[in-house]
Amino acid sequence: MKELLRVSDLCRKNILKKISFSVGEGEMVAVMGPSGSGKSTLLYNVSGMDQADSGEVWLGDREIVGMSEDDRARLRLTRMGFVFQQMNMLANLNLLDNILLPSVHAEKSRAFRAQQTEKARGLMERFGIGDLSERKITEVSGGQLQRACICRSLMLSPQILFADEPTGALNQTASEEVLQAFLQIHEEGTAILMVTHDSRVAAKCERILYILDGELRSELQLGRYSAEKSGAREQSAAEWLNRMGW
Amino acid sequence: MKKRLIWNDCRENKPVTAAVVIFMTLSAALMGLSVLLFGSLLNSIDKLMETAETPDFLQMHSGEIDRGAIERFAALQPDVDRMQIAEFLNLENGKLSLGGQTLADSTQDNGLCVQNEQFDFLIDLEEKRIRVSPGEVYVPVCYRSEYGTQIGDSFRMDTQELTVAGFLRDSQMNSMMASSKRFLVHEQDYARMKPLGSEEALIEFKLKDGADRNAFSTAYGDAGLPANGPTITWPLIRLMNALSDGMMILIVLLVSVVILAVSILCIRTILLTGLEKDKREIGMMKAVGMARRDIRSLYYSKFLILSGIGALLGMGIVFLISGPLCRQMQELYGRPDHPVRIWLLSVTGTLAVVGMILLSVRRTLRVTERMTAVEALYGTGRWGKKKNRYLFAAAVTAAATALILIPQNIASTLSSPRFVTYMGIGSSQIRIDVRQTEQIDAVTEELLADLEKDSRTEGAVAMETRSYRAALEDGREYSLLIENGDHGRYPVSYREGSWPTGEDEIALSVLNASELGLRTGDTLTVRLNQAEAGETVRCRVCGIYSDITNGGKTAKACFSHPGTVGPPMWSVLYVTLKEGNKPADWTARYQEHAREYGAGIRVTDISQYVGATYGQTILRIRKAAMLATAVSCLVLAAVVLLFVRLTVWQERNDCSLKKALGFLSSEIRQQYLKRSLAYILAGTAAGVFLGLVPGQKLAGLLLGSLGASGFHFIIDPVRVFLILPAVTVTVAVLAARISLNEVDRIRASECCIGRE
DSSP states (O other), rough: OOOEEEEEEETTTTTEEEEEEEETTTTTTEEETTTSHHHHHHHHTTSSSSOEEEEEEETTTTSTTOHHHHHHHHHHHEEEEOOOOSSSOEEEEEEEEHHHHHHHOOOOOOHHHHHHHHHHHHHHHHHHGGGTTBGGGGGSSSHHHHHHHHHHHTTTTTTTEEEEEETTTTHHHHHHHHHHHHHHHHHHEEEEEEEEEEEEHHTTTSEEEOOOEEEEEEEEEOSSSSGGHHHHHHHHHHHHHHTOOO | OOOHHHHHHHHHHHHHHHHHHHHHHHHHHHHHHHHHHHHHHHHHHEEEEEEEOOEOOOOOOOOOOOHHHHHHHHHHHHEEEEEEEEEEEEEOOOGGEEETOOOTTOOEEEEEEOOSSOOOOOOTTTTSSSOTTTTTTEEEEEHHHHHHTTEEEEEETTEEEEEEEEEOOOTTTSSTTTEEEEEEHHHHHHHHHHSSEEEEEEEEEEEEEEEOOOHHHHHHHTOOOOOOSEEEEEHHHHHHHHHHHHHHHHHHHHHHHHHHHHHHHHHHHHHHHHHHHHHHHHHHHHHHHHOHHHHHHHHHHHHHHHHHHHHHHHHHHHHHHHHHHHHHHHHOOOOSSOOOOOOOOHHHHHHHHHHHHHHHHHHGGGGGGSSSSSHHHHHHHSOOOOOOOOHHHHHHHHHHHHHHHHHHHHHHHHGGGGGGGGGOSSSSSEEEOOOOSOOHHHHHHHHHHHHHHOTTEEEEEEEEEEEEEEEESSEEEEEEEESSSSSTTSSEEEEEEEOOOOOOOEEEEEHHHHTOOOOOTTTEEEESSSSSSSSSEEEEEEEEEEGGGGGGEEEEEEOOOOBBBBBBBBBEEEEEEEETHHHHHHHHHHHHHHHGGOTTEEEHHHHHHHHHOOOOOOHHHHHHHHHHHHHHHHHHHHHHHHHHHHHHHTTTTHHHHHHHTOOOOOHHHHHHHHHHHHHHHHHHHHHHHHHHTHHHHHHHHHHTTTTTOOOOOOOOHHHHIIIIHHHHHHHHHHHHHHGGGGGGGOOOTHHHHHOO
């Protein structure tokens, strides 16, 4: 598998201590660890949302740590997608406009906008929220809102999707819907780096990284996901996490 | 999408959006109005002075004139373009009536003149030189509203009568602050009326472009030419014309600057509060990769649109209210000849104000760069230091109170009889001027003796003004009008030092002191006779006072014998009455009685004089004060309304918790109201201080332009310490109370389950 993201000796204050790992093209990787271990901080620093103190992060041929804030923002806009635990959207826009927000800022031409609107409607349809495009964000459920956030993250066809506890604020049914959406995206070849507390969610990934006190302690290779083997994967993940002291 | 985002945001935050638009509109309107009024006034005055060809230098003179000497002097001066000697027939006000109304109460020197041939033309309301026919008279335009005069009315002078054929604009004497008014008649009528009054000459010079008016004035003085009367130059005429309306405009300008500062601060606070509320959304936008510039532009666009609305509304207000404010101005000085240019200037002023607000918004929006996406997303950072919002509301209360007080204090100062002491007039009740009569000294003496015998008078002093020459240290001679008498009895206000008490002391007017470069304690040698080698007295400058009478260049001394410089040019008697005597009644009766001593005697009730001279200015300042009060109250209400609301919004969770614990809405409201009241009271007290102390300095600068220096407010204590502060406190408390209705809408459950 060709390497897409490479992280070397990444440090941030006393939270991340020389972390190194990589993510391959189209690979789905989970980051786990107890609260305060530095999982979210790792995600923010790898994606350039936060400025690391030292180390290197390469996304393809672009090094992120040394970039200016504007360059990092541009890279996030064009090559990365984000899904957060809190479904952050602009309260004054409807669902469709919120999904279109990054695309509208990436390119302002009318033709592009029309094309992106089509794409957004397609994505909403695909993730089961096609009839909610004109709704306000306060008029839809948490699961629907999170799926809308996933649609937004896919608008500019990112190479990698960063997700921070995407199911953390959802009930079980909504979690399952969102997880299915992630698996679909993964199937289509988009790499995913996901921070999660849920071992069942992590078991759907190809690899799990375990972080403790800002250091990468271990990793578990699970291989490509298939629904038939999901029970065995969940068990093996749970056992491994037990050994890690989870 | 941006449009929708802005529209939805405005709809969701109606009060805040309305407050931003109000601030922008007020700032834009006030600045636009100041620029428009200033532009119109100066342009109209300049146009009038250009059409009328106002003289550059004017010497008033009563007495004999050696026309040949003046013409020889003019021929030798390279700067003189044209010269003329215009005649002014001074009439006794008691014998004049206009449309059936007597002019006996007029404090102006009213007289007749004919149209000049070379320059200093009298202009009609169509802005053309007037050609007057026999039997007709043109009346100064300021009398049209004052006496309700109409074309066809009669103008009576004793037994003679003329028909009012129109109104005139007099570039020199249009303002009520100019103490003379010229009525224009035909040469035949002028000749016929001559026996009715005393003639005064206006020796006028039009200088070549670029000529130094001051140098010419000195040359004229040094040439020993007729100078029995005030000297006036072109800039003084322009200043006199500009003053009465100019004062009002300066106040509007002052209000507009303060409102602009308050608006910038308020909009900044509104913006910061909004950013604090939208922190998570900004974090999300940063996280998904929107550039900093794009995020800023989202907010900036909203303010750009609101500022556009504010500018348009502001211009609309200017359009609506400039008409009534300009009407009086245009009646006096005519329409400006570049109205489009002035409007453009006003629009530029409006846009400049809006531009300044937008610049501040742009600067404020830079704070969005201070936080990383993560800090914003998780609410761990702040955009800036947390500021005490109540302190800001207190500061705005202080500014509003001061803005209300300053124009009110200026108006009460100008209305006070004591104000004339800043203008060179003694602090008495009545003033009797003796001019244009034979034997001024003898008449003065008789009048004084008569006054001392009058059982209704409490006291009287006489001052005689003679023209002296001072020998300067560099060998130059300087002509000096010295008023001789007891200056301690009814003193004028001294900027420095005090009145002369000894033979070797002299007090100088501000203009003379600055021209001679003298200060209190310096010495000046005064010649007591005409000859250069004769008797002199070395005087110590004991005081400096402001004076706008007689061209502003005067001096005061108390020589026991006036020397041999010649008879007095004029004299003034100051009189106070015993209690129970009304100055107006006494003045009217004494004016009749004084006729026995000759025609050139004028008895003036000083409070009436103030009313007539500064009446228009006071009226304008009162208008400006009302505008300032209305604007200040509106801004204060908007600011308090907004800030209390923002505070409640920010402390919403605490309020909800208090409700959950059993507090009543009314109890929570009361807590807020008490806290607000403390700051409002402190702000009002600070405002009263600002209005009185720095406000007095500021007003001093404004009134300095009237010639009143060393000025102190003459205040109405009930109004300043009670009524006006009560107005600001009431407005602020009412606004706070209305805003606190928001507390009722907070639910007790919000603190537990969050807001839906």
